[in-house]
Amino acid sequence: MIDRHIGFVHALRETGLPVSLAEGLDAANALRHLDLADRQTLREAYAATLVKRPQHREGFDVLFDLWFPSTTQGPPKHRDDDPEDLRTELAGLLAGDPGRPEFRAFAQAMVERFGQVQAGPGRQSWFSFPVMRALSPQTLIARLLGERGGLPEKIARQRVTTNIAAFEAAVAADVRRRIAEEQGRERITRSAVKPPIDRRDFLRVTKAELAEMRREIHPLARRLATRLSMKHKKGDRGRLDFRRTVRASLQSGGVPLTTHLKPRRPHKPELVVLTDASDSVAGFAQFTLLLTFALREQFTKVRAFAFVDTVDEITKYFAPGTDVLDAITRMTTEADISRFGRTDYGHVLRTFEERHASALTPKTSLLILGDARSNYQPPNTEILKRLTEKVRHAYWLNPEPREQWDTGDSVASGYAAIISMHECRNVHQLAALIENTDVGG
Amino acid sequence: MTWFASPSEAVTRLRQTGYLSDDAIATSVFLAGVLQKPLLAEGPAGVGKTQLAKAIAEATGSDLVRLQCYEGLDEARALYEWNYKKQLLRIQADDDAWDDIFAEEFLLERPLLKAIRSDRPTVLLIDETDKADVEVEGLLLEILSDFQVTIPELGTITATRRPFVVLTSNATRELSEALKRRCLYLHLDYPTPERERDIVLAQVPGIAETVAEQLARTAATLRALELKKSPSIAETVDWAHTLLALGREVLDEQTVSETLGVVLKHHSDQQRAAKELGLR
The missing domain is CATH 3.40.50.300 (P-loop containing nucleotide triphosphate hydrolases)
Structure with a gap:
């Protein structure tokens, strides 16, 4: 047990979960008080002592299943029924509660039946896709919905899709377990755990992950806003507040023992965001724009411009209270940002200077979001220089990893010589940037 | 101890x-x-x-x-x-x-x-x-x-x-x-619909089990939308109290659109929910 415990803690550390020595000891201590045969309790005990951030929970669960596989069910029953009957059985399970043991047993039996594939000459391996292909649960949705139209259908659909996701996860877990059994746990540890959502690259996220990230926006914005306003407060004290000081002196018989100072009025900058809306960086641009608007209370004025090869103002689509997804669709269909559909930074900078230069004042912070890939068009660096001289601060956030700057048609370092350019590949880096630079103050 | x-x-x-x-x-x-x-x-x-x-x-x-x-x-x-x-x-x-x-x-x-x-x-x-x-x-x-x-x-x-x-x-x-x-x-996160149904049943005596089930399912559906503020358990419980006070036996579209303000407190969230759920 001790060996397994230590191996598990090491594996967690290897996948990036910060587990301190003391926390490892806590977990070991907790094991003494528990019934170790109860796997669910064991899992939660480890989670309570070792996982202190919700983002890490997903990776933790994957590793736990590998290190402490469930053995209670015995060997799965071999199933060679007709696939159509199996689909009917699956449909029945999808309409029920995914927490029941039959649900997981069925997933295991299906991996046994369909999951094995020739991975190379003389080598067999396990995969989830043949299982999902053979059963294709998505095509069962129509059969399961029953009631048509309106609210009942929506609710039924939501229920079935969550259950399908649960089934997929159960299949994937069983596939990982089988691979681990055959090739050893250590081999699969690294590939099985995805980095937590705030460390995933903007440029490589899937649609579902993007939705998940957007859901993070409001908590993130709130957190950043608290941090920024705290930064204002600290050590930022202005002149003597005479009235409060005299009032407080009454407590000490008219002797002003404690002085009260007026808080200094926080400096609220104006922000101009210029964002690349071309498909190559769409996910990143959307996310950052939304975040800027969510942070609106930190700025007196936010104006946003989007471009592909020409530039247009998009502030109006993000008015307070509008729906996030609507705003993005309206922005892409209504705003005049694209002529030929190929990014051209040089032309964009020129049009921006001609039409919208008045947006930039000495109180403004300018934020440019884009990958600096200009399809071999002239970069017009001198215009960027003129623009940055007009404003208080100017930053460029680039969603590409630093090693890829200047490869191909990227002119990143040409611009980076003029403006301070930061690598910003994931939510984590973005949050760190907002906190550490003075975009917000 | x-x-x-x-x-x-x-x-x-x-x-x-x-x-x-x-x-x-x-x-x-x-x-x-x-x-x-x-x-x-x-x-x-x-x-x-x-x-x-x-x-x-x-x-x-x-x-x-x-x-x-x-x-x-x-x-x-x-x-x-x-x-x-x-x-x-x-x-x-x-x-x-x-x-x-x-x-x-x-x-x-x-x-x-x-x-x-x-x-x-x-x-x-x-x-x-x-x-x-x-x-x-x-x-x-x-x-x-x-x-x-x-x-x-x-x-x-x-x-x-x-x-x-x-x-x-x-x-x-x-x-x-x-x-x-x-x-x-x-x-602590939002519960599964099964657990939320039990919570509603425990917190709101007198509510019918079918209504509690519908409430929990609807709340789960609302949480899957991209809303500014997802409905909390406390709000689902309030919703149950509301239905009880109004004497509604079933949670249909009419009832949902009338009482949506109990669970969604942003105007844009309400509009989004109405659109996605096909309410009026």
Whole structure:
């Protein structure tokens, strides 16, 4: 047990979960008080002592299943029924509660039946896709919905899709377990755990992950806003507040023992965001724009411009209270940002200077979001220089990893010589940037 | 003192107070008891974090001492303060009293000190820890790891009976690593529809089971939309009360669109929900 415990803690550390020595000891201590045969309790005990951030929970669960596989069910029953009957059985399970043991047993039996594939000459391996292909649960949705139209259908659909996701996860877990059994746990540890959502690259996220990230926006914005306003407060004290000081002196018989100072009025900058809306960086641009608007209370004025090869103002689509997804669709269909559909930074900078230069004042912070890939068009660096001289601060956030700057048609370092350019590949880096630079103050 | 004998006992005793737990809650509550470590419950607003502390207090028959955190909370309001008015009077009344004005009788107990000195079993709830300033965390460290308080004039006061500490946080900011390391961590999230149905049934006597089921399913559907603020458990329970008061037997589209304001409190969220769910 001790060996397994230590191996598990090491594996967690290897996948990036910060587990301190003391926390490892806590977990070991907790094991003494528990019934170790109860796997669910064991899992939660480890989670309570070792996982202190919700983002890490997903990776933790994957590793736990590998290190402490469930053995209670015995060997799965071999199933060679007709696939159509199996689909009917699956449909029945999808309409029920995914927490029941039959649900997981069925997933295991299906991996046994369909999951094995020739991975190379003389080598067999396990995969989830043949299982999902053979059963294709998505095509069962129509059969399961029953009631048509309106609210009942929506609710039924939501229920079935969550259950399908649960089934997929159960299949994937069983596939990982089988691979681990055959090739050893250590081999699969690294590939099985995805980095937590705030460390995933903007440029490589899937649609579902993007939705998940957007859901993070409001908590993130709130957190950043608290941090920024705290930064204002600290050590930022202005002149003597005479009235409060005299009032407080009454407590000490008219002797002003404690002085009260007026808080200094926080400096609220104006922000101009210029964002690349071309498909190559769409996910990143959307996310950052939304975040800027969510942070609106930190700025007196936010104006946003989007471009592909020409530039247009998009502030109006993000008015307070509008729906996030609507705003993005309206922005892409209504705003005049694209002529030929190929990014051209040089032309964009020129049009921006001609039409919208008045947006930039000495109180403004300018934020440019884009990958600096200009399809071999002239970069017009001198215009960027003129623009940055007009404003208080100017930053460029680039969603590409630093090693890829200047490869191909990227002119990143040409611009980076003029403006301070930061690598910003994931939510984590973005949050760190907002906190550490003075975009917000 | 042992708080709970096993995770399953924690489930039953919490259920008796009307709090429905799951594996994660029961295990971490049990461990917090046997390991004598504080329990940090984090999660969105309205999923029952504060309620958990109250349920623990009720289930174990302990006193509940609550410290509500807010911006600007300081030692004098969290830990202890000297009653300077009384001290002044004493000095004026008796010129030789300089030595004994720092005694027990001039000490004003605040929640933290009260929880530590109590000789009855006590549940200490430190609510919304993330709202307090970072300095308060430093203050909590000594108390949470050693259960002792140092008062310069009196010396160190150690807990005779360790309180059961529950900290809650809405994650508006990251709590410091040092604080998290000393705590057991419990992430409370929106429940599964099955559990939410049971919660509604337990909290709202008189509601029909089918309605509770529909409510829980609808709430799950709403949470899957990209909303500014997803409906919390507390709001689902309010919704159930609303339906009961209106005498509705079934949750149809008409009813949902009439009562959507109970669960969604942003205009844009309501519009989005109406559009996605096909309401009028």
